[in-house]
Amino acid sequence: MKQKNSKVNQKDRTGEREPSNLSSSIVATLKERIIHWHYPPEHRLTEAELCETFNVSRSPVREALRVLASDGFVKKLPNRGYAVRQYNIGEIEELYDVRLALELYTVEHLATGGPLDKHDKEDMDKLKRxxxxxxxxxxxxxxxxxxRLDTLFHETIARAAGNKTLLRHLRSINERLMLFRMIDFDKKDRAESTCRQHLEILKRIAAKDASGARAAMQLNIEEGRNNVHTAIKDALARAYSMKH
Amino acid sequence: MKQKNSKVNQKDRTGEREPSNLSSSIVATLKERIIHWHYPPEHRLTEAELCETFNVSRSPVREALRVLASDGFVKKLPNRGYAVRQYNIGEIEELYDVRLALELYTVEHLATGGPLDKHDKEDMDKLKRxxxxxxxxxxxxxxxxxxRLDTLFHETIARAAGNKTLLRHLRSINERLMLFRMIDFDKKDRAESTCRQHLEILKRIAAKDASGARAAMQLNIEEGRNNVHTAIKDALARAYSMKH
DNA sequence: AGGACACACATTGTATACAATCAAGCGTAC
DNA sequence: GTACGCTTGATTGTATACAATGTGTGTCCT
Structure with a gap:
């Protein structure tokens, strides 16, 4: 019971280190569960119930729920507890749109600006490999x-652009999109086209071709968006036909 | 002591309503104070100290500090309390860059997409007036x-684009930029050029001129960024010369 | 003088008890 | 039959006591 979380105190290149307290691990566990659909949509979570499942008092549970609510994983129902937030198609589209806004700006910036510093250059080379x-x-x-690798690709590029604030916003979006990225990569041939698109993006950036880099990035993100969109629509259609 | 906060329970067009608990009002008060530089940069805040100033127990204070930390108003010093986060020039530039990414995408989207719904059309007309x-x-x-009006302008446009997620991200940025917007509008003639730029943005959107709308928005945001940049550099230079 | 160790203090982390609030269900009056 | 109000249970909000943890400091030994 003592050394539950072996990842504690690892240091990140952002300089943040994970704290070792109960509420942090509750947040991590619940995020994991919500992302993997451990709970049905709109499932209600109450503080008391979570205290039992984690064998802790209400203090860390409360803090965890606040964090999850502010990150959009759960929503608060006044005086009626919390509910795990269900993503509808529209909301996923919105997340993909914000990704587009941030990432198109990022690659344009990278393809326009001066040379990268040593660390970032190495990171980009590693992506290429x-x-x-x-x-x-x-x-x-x-x-x-x-x-996971796809997320890493996009976040590495954002980091290379050197804007930590933008990276933080992108990460909070990617965190919520992880499940849908998995759906995306379930599609046959998606892996191959992603490889080609990613290499194209890197090439255009290196060639300082801003509009080409934007176009390549847009293609990559929108293909993912379309895959997810159709996959969800199909799933909903199947669910509908099973009921009738 | 009972009806301290008269704004409680107002309903927003986003559908959220402000809760009436202690931690929320502590958050609001501290944000207000931090934004208006009531505390010197890097000023340390401890839970116990805030308990005294607000005459409440540690529970609501803790929650408030968590929220402020996740919104970037304070940062947590492990085992040493919290510190109000100082904005350096680089960080402000980053915030302006994220604004550019989000808002350029927004106006392009608005100038490309179909007609607005009734509510949004009214809002845009009102902006024009x-x-x-x-x-x-x-x-x-x-x-x-x-x-305040400038922030409202930009957020109204983002809302008209119909992406609530994007609007949420933009708002969290604008919240942190409020003070610097005030610095911006301290500059003589800035009001007039802003008016012209805003009207130009609206015109280009209405004319479905996507690249023109992007250019107009970019001009507006970058002028603000430059004003803030030079104002801060001047202030720092004055502070430096006063010490020598 | 310099370093290592220990102890005290400041600060956050956690548990728990009690208060406040609100929704829902039930009963009663009209 | 309907509407109003009361009671009750569920749930969060707040206060407080105690535990754990790390920082800084003073002292002692060399």
Whole structure:
């Protein structure tokens, strides 16, 4: 019971380190569960119930719920507890749109500005190697791993652009999109087209071709958006036909 | 002591209503104070100290501090309390860049998409009237009022674009920029050029001129950024020369 | 003088008891 | 039959006591 979380105190390149308190691990666990649809949509969570499941008092649970609410994972029902927030299609589209806004600006900025510093240059080179490798070598990785790598790709680019504030906003969006990225990469051939698109983005940035980089990024994000959109519509249609 | 906060329970067009608990009003008060530089930069805040100043227990204070930390108003010093976060020039530039990313995308979207719904059309017309009025009629409004109206202008446009998620991100940025907007509007003639720029933005959107709308928005935001930038540099230079 | 150790203090983390609030269900009056 | 108000239960809001943790400081030994 003492060394529950082995990831504690790891240091991130952002300089933040994860605290080792109960509410943080409750937040992490609940995010994990919500993202993986452990709870049905609109499932109600009460403080007392969570105290039992985690065997802690209400203080850390309350703090965890506040954080989750401010990050949009749950919503507060006044005097009626909290509910895990269900994403409808419209909301997912919105998240993809904000990604577009932030990432198009980012690549344009990268393709316009001066040379990168050493750290960022290395990161970009590593991305190139990673996605070249994925294109040639390993054909069928698991969707979850691909989704993780995809998120890393986009966040690395944002970091290279040097705007920490923008990176923070992008991360909060990506956190909520993780599940849908997995749906995205379940689609056959999506891995390959993603590889090509990512390499294209890197090439255009290196070539200082701002509008080309924007176009490549837009293509990549919108393909993901479309995959997710159709997958969800299909799932809803199946759910509907099963009821009738 | 009972009806301290008369704004409680007002309903917003976003559908959220402000709760009436202690931690919320502590958050509001502290934000207000921090924005208006009531505390010197890097001033340390401890839970116990805030308990005394607000005459409440640690529970609401803790929650308030968590919220403020997640919104970037204070930062947590492990085991050493909290510190009000000082904005350096770089960070302000970052905030302006994120605004650019979000707002350029927004106006492009507005100038590209179909017609607005009734509510939004009315809002946009009202903006036009407001800023036309400011151009002709009232020459010297106070900077704080102008900053408020400016924020309203940009948020109304974002709302008209119909993406609530994007609006939420923009609001969290604007909240932190409020003070600097006031600095911006302290500059002579800034009010007039803002009026012209705002009317130009509205015109381009109505004319479905996407690239023109982007250019107009970029001009408006960057002028503000430059004003703030030079004002802060001057202030720092004065502070420096006074020490020597 | 310099370093290591220990102790005290400041500060946050956690548990728990009690207060306040609100929704829902039930009964009663009209 | 309907509307109003009361009671009750569920749930969050607040206060407080105690635990854990890390920082700084003073002292003692070398």
């Amino acid at each position: 990673t996605w070249t490798g994925l294109l040639n070598g390993s054909p069928n990785k698991k969707a979850e791993e691909l989704a | 407001t800023w036309t009025g400011l151009l002709n009629g009232s020459p010297n409004k106070k900077a704080e009022e102008l900053a």
